[in-house]
Amino acid sequence: MKKTKIAVLVVFLVVFSVVASGCIGGGGSNTTSSSQSTTQSQGTSSSGQSQTTSSSSAGVAEQLVIGVTDKVTDLDPANAYDFYTWEVLNNVMEGLVKYKPGTLEIEPGLAEKWEVNNDSTVWTFHLRKGLKFDDGSPFTAQDVVRSINRIMTIKGDPSWLVTSFVDHVEAKDDYTVVFYLKHPTAYFLALLTTPPYFPVSPKYDNDKIDSDATFGGIGPYKITKWVRDQELVLEANPNYYGDQPKTKKIIIRFYNDASTMRLALQNGEIDIAWRTLRPTDIKSLKKNSKVSVIEVPGAFIRYVCLNTKIDPTKEVKVRQALAAAINRQEISNVVFQGTVEPLYSLIPNGMWSHKDVFKDAYGDANLDKAKQLLQEAGYSKDNPLKITLWYTPTHYGDTEASLAQVLKSEWEKTGMIKVDIKSAEWNTYTDYARKGQMQVYLLGWYPDYLDPDDYTTPFLDGDANGWAGTGYNNTQMNTILRKAQTITDQNQRAKLYEQAQDILAQDVPYIPLIQGKLFVVTQKSVKGVTIGPDMIFHYSTVYKTG
Amino acid sequence: MARGLGRYILIRALMIIPMILILYTIVFLFLRILPGNPILAVVGTKNIPPEQLHHLEHLAGLDKPPYVQYFDYLWKMLRGDLGVTLASPMGKSVASYIKLRLPATVELTIFAFTVSVLLGLATGVLGAVKKGTKVDTGMRVYSIIAYTLFIPWFGMMLQYLFGVRLHWLPTSGRIDPGINFHSITGFYVLDALFQGNWAALKSVLAHLVLPSITLGIVLSGAYTRLVRNNMVDVLSQDFIRAYLARGVPERKVLWYALKNAFIPVVTLMGLQFAILLGGAVLTETTFNWPGMGTFIMERINYRDYNSIQGAVIVFALFVGLISLIVDVIYALLDPRVEY
Numbered sequence: 099m100k101k102t103k104i105a106v107l108v109v110f111l112v113v114f115s116v117v118a119s120g121c122i123g124g125g126g127s128n129t130t131s132s133s134q135s136t137t138q139s140q141g142t143s144s145s146g147q148s149q150t151t152s153s154s155s156a157g158v159a160e161q162l163v164i165g166v167t168d169k170v171t172d173l174d175p176a177n178a179y180d181f182y183t184w185e186v187l188n189n190v191m192e193g194l195v196k197y198k199p200g201t202l203e204i205e206p207g208l209a210e211k212w213e214v215n216n217d218s219t220v221w222t223f224h225l226r227k228g229l230k231f232d233d234g235s236p237f238t239a240q241d242v243v244r245s246i247n248r249i250m251t252i253k254g255d256p257s258w259l260v261t262s263f264v265d266h267v268e269a270k271d272d273y274t275v276v277f278y279l280k281h282p283t284a285y286f287l288a289l290l291t292t293p294p295y296f297p298v299s300p301k302y303d304n305d306k307i308d309s310d311a312t313f314g315g316i317g318p319y320k321i322t323k324w325v326r327d328q329e330l331v332l333e334a335n336p337n338y339y340g341d342q343p344k345t346k347k348i349i350i351r352f353y354n355d356a357s358t359m360r361l362a363l364q365n366g367e368i369d370i371a372w373r374t375l376r377p378t379d380i381k382s383l384k385k386n387s388k389v390s391v392i393e394v395p396g397a398f399i400r401y402v403c404l405n406t407k408i409d410p411t412k413e414v415k416v417r418q419a420l421a422a423a424i425n426r427q428e429i430s431n432v433v434f435q436g437t438v439e440p441l442y443s444l445i446p447n448g449m450w451s452h453k454d455v456f457k458d459a460y461g462d463a464n465l466d467k468a469k470q471l472l473q474e475a476g477y478s479k480d481n482p483l484k485i486t487l488w489y490t491p492t493h494y495g496d497t498e499a500s501l502a503q504v505l506k507s508e509w510e511k512t513g514m515i516k517v518d519i520k521s522a523e524w525n526t527y528t529d530y531a532r533k534g535q536m537q538v539y540l541l542g543w544y545p546d547y548l549d550p551d552d553y554t555t556p557f558l559d560g561d562a563n564g565w566a567g568t569g570y571n572n573t574q575m576n577t578i579l580r581k582a583q584t585i586t587d588q589n590q591r592a593k594l595y596e597q598a599q600d601i602l603a604q605d606v607p608y609i610p611l612i613q614g615k616l617f618v619v620t621q622k623s624v625k626g627v628t629i630g631p632d633m634i635f636h637y638s639t640v641y642k643t644g
Numbered sequence: 645m646a647r648g649l650g651r652y653i654l655i656r657a658l659m660i661i662p663m664i665l666i667l668y669t670i671v672f673l674f675l676r677i678l679p680g681n682p683i684l685a686v687v688g689t690k691n692i693p694p695e696q697l698h699h700l701e702h703l704a705g706l707d708k709p710p711y712v713q714y715f716d717y718l719w720k721m722l723r724g725d726l727g728v729t730l731a732s733p734m735g736k737s738v739a740s741y742i743k744l745r746l747p748a749t750v751e752l753t754i755f756a757f758t759v760s761v762l763l764g765l766a767t768g769v770l771g772a773v774k775k776g777t778k779v780d781t782g783m784r785v786y787s788i789i790a791y792t793l794f795i796p797w798f799g800m801m802l803q804y805l806f807g808v809r810l811h812w813l814p815t816s817g818r819i820d821p822g823i824n825f826h827s828i829t830g831f832y833v834l835d836a837l838f839q840g841n842w843a844a845l846k847s848v849l850a851h852l853v854l855p856s857i858t859l860g861i862v863l864s865g866a867y868t869r870l871v872r873n874n875m876v877d878v879l880s881q882d883f884i885r886a887y888l889a890r891g892v893p894e895r896k897v898l899w900y901a902l903k904n905a906f907i908p909v910v911t912l913m914g915l916q917f918a919i920l921l922g923g924a925v926l927t928e929t930t931f932n933w934p935g936m937g938t939f940i941m942e943r944i945n946y947r948d949y950n951s952i953q954g955a956v957i958v959f960a961l962f963v964g965l966i967s968l969i970v971d972v973i974y975a976l977l978d979p980r981v982e983y
Contacts, residue, residue, distance in 0.1 A: 171732040172732055177733060179687070255686065255692070255732065258692055307734075327744075327938075328818065329821055331822060349821040349822045351821050352932075352934075354928075354929050354932050355932075358929075358932045359816075361815045361816065362816050365807040365814070368821075523680070523945070524685055524688065525678075525679075525685035525947040528685060528687075529679050532684060546690070556691035562691055
């Protein structure tokens with residue numbers, strides 16, 4: 099009897115394991131596990147806390163570990179549309195042109211030189227000869243054409259960066275490629291530095307996204323191991339035309355939250371903690387003598403959106419009053435522990451054409467002006483302005499609730515405003531924003547390309563700002579912005595953007611608050627961190643001694 | 645009796661089907677009632693043109709009426725297909741994610757489970773044997789503290805002590821970065837063992853220590869109480885006195901008593917296993933463990949309907965099967981159970 103029971107149990111366990119493995123493995127069309135790596139990397143260390151590797155003769159470690167709290171979502175440039183994935187793609191791929199490290203200056207990439215016609219609608223690029231993709235296939239003008247057509251066919255998330263501008267592309271010969279644009283685009287070179295324009299190897303399907311693609315661009319590194327959400331290994335690409343990277347192997351480790359990443363840094367499990375530690379972590383790590391905190395200006399901005407279609411923010415004086423009462427320095431110190439800087443325009447500090455228009459028009463924490471404007475709009479202490487301020491609790495980190503609190507207290511200091519705070523999770527929040535259902539709300543912006551256009555048109559052009567939900571539409575503004583897109587002379591463009599910023603400060607559909615700084619925290623032995631205004635960490639210059 | 649057992653197993657197994665159907669329906673309804681959709685959550689503050697948004701919604705099938713979406717997914721599910729992810733990267737099969745994440749959770753669960761049972765038995769037996777003494781009180785206090793510990797706080801204390809301060813153990817992840825290791829089944833311990841990759845095995849085991857101790861200690865509290873009380877009951881029964889009177893060695897008597905006291909513990913083990921799988925979420929987040937808990941949390945943020953539905957279904961199936969196994973073991977252990 100006992101034997102029968104055991105037999106039943108054994109059979110049962112076998113059936114169970116088959117069912118369980120079937121249910122987790124079956125069904126999906128994707129049979130290749132993303133944990134599979136294309137190439138096995140060299141084994142190095144095995145100890146729990148230190149990955150210090152065998153050093154090369156120059157005294158530079160062969161591998162370096164970077165921790166991030168971001169995720170790599172999609173390694174196919176036809177579909178990747180988040181900042182961190184773009185950073186990885188920038189390290190394993192390259193466009194026809196690129197930013198000179200640490201600057202906003204554009205220099206040759208896969209193209210040696212280029213010409214543009216008078217109205218900047220036809221751009222001709224002459225490619226470098228003898229280049230190879232990291233899988234070994236040769237690179238020609240036909241690859242550029244195929245890659246652009248691929249983006250247009252697949253229509254992935256970032257494809258609008260190509261389809262809104264490019265009409266078609268032609269290869270004149272093996273090393274000459276011509277872009278014909280739909281309309282004059284002065285900042286086309288800035289667009290070319292973004293991943294949707296990066297040529298990919300012929301191994302990619304022409305009409306399908308390959309989210310786990312670990313082959314094929316031309317960049318200083320190539321991907322040799324990829325375990326989704328856990329680890330990404332980059333190794334120097336021997337076929338790269340430029341300088342070989344200082345560190346042969348870069349390992350990226352993915353973290354769920356900042357505190358775990360900080361512990362890993364302190365425990366020596368990672369050499370660099372990158373995007374994104376919390377302001378409090380930065381503050382305390384600055385006091386830690388074992389690590390270096392490197393500060394880099396960032397091009398991401400935070401701002402308040404004001405709905406121009408619904409009461410009471412429909413009234414321009416109300417919006418101006420709200421702008422006048424804000425104290426950006428207090429926001430920076432109290433909420434962000436000094437890890438951001440005040441911003442007085444939508445165009446970030448340091449970018450050409452930037453003008454401190456809000457400072458000029460309202461000052462900072464100008465309560466008198468705010469009160470005066472509120473009075474003019476018909477509000478008083480007895481009849482206060484009532485507004486609802488919305489924020490989203492996790493998407494911008496856990497500082498968001500305090501940002502909302504500080505704004506509330508600044509506005510209420512006028513004695514003539516009552517603020518009700520509400521919050522919604524990110525997906526609900528974006529839905530409300532797009533439908534224009536919120537009155538006053540907080541948002542942030544990471545640029546797609548580095549040009550004043552990306553900080554003005556998407557916000558202020560009445561046809562382009564549907565996502566923001568402010569309902570702002572000013573014909574004069576639209577005309578200025580569209581004109582600025584078409585002329586190539588930077589001085590003339592700068593004048594137009596200055597005008598646009600002046601109008602912005604008068605109409606106040608948005609109130610710029612702060613501009614982010616970026617922080618890289620490294621072990622003391624790490625050197626060579628260079629992050630330019632594009633906010634992208636190019637790993638090829640970083641190294642670890644000893 | 646064996647036939648009776650077979651029938652029992654079959655009926656219990658069949659009952660998992662309506663359970664999953666009900667769960668699927670609830671999850672489906674909740675997801676659709678909440679505002680927001682996966683496409684908007686991904687593109688967020690990007691000025692993607694509206695026609696592009698419509699195109700993406702069409703690709704994800706979100707332009708169809710909800711009841712069509714419900715039956716479409718149900719039909720797929722019946723064929724063993726859990727659909728594709730709707731949040732970025734759109735179009736990747738949900739099963740491929742679950743295949744990657746489920747083994748991590750199960751591996752952690754098994755280790756934490758073992759820790760909790762061993763600790764619970766040891767402390768419980770000790771409390772029962774030393775009944776009424778300070779040791780007994782100490783064990784009782786242990787069980788209360790263990791039961792009420794907040795996993796993220798406790799985990800971070802351990803990380804700080806054994807990682808940052810003492811440098812004995814890694815604080816996060818499943819394996820050292822850059823180690824030469826290729827996982828086939830997703831169960832790193834098994835893979836490392838089969839491949840004879842001792843460096844990887846050492847690293848994997850080192851990474852398992854802190855999370856499984858954290859979770860194990862927290863869950864052991866419930867066993868301590870249960871084992872102690874059962875042991876006290878059993879020890880006071882006539883057959884134990886009879887053993888002792890006949891001069892059977894005390895250790896042997898304790899063993900018999902433990903075997904008897906173990907039966908209700910098995911039931912608790914089944915329940916705990918289910919709680920463990922779910923409760924692993926906090927541990928996974930604290931130790932950056934790439935398991936199902938963190939996966940579901942992350943996908944809820946992106947309102948990725950298919951991934952959430954798929955993950956919940958697989959989870960439910962797993963818990964259902966585990967509780968079924970426990971019931972069977974219970975039946976085999978306890979001769980009083982009839983079918």
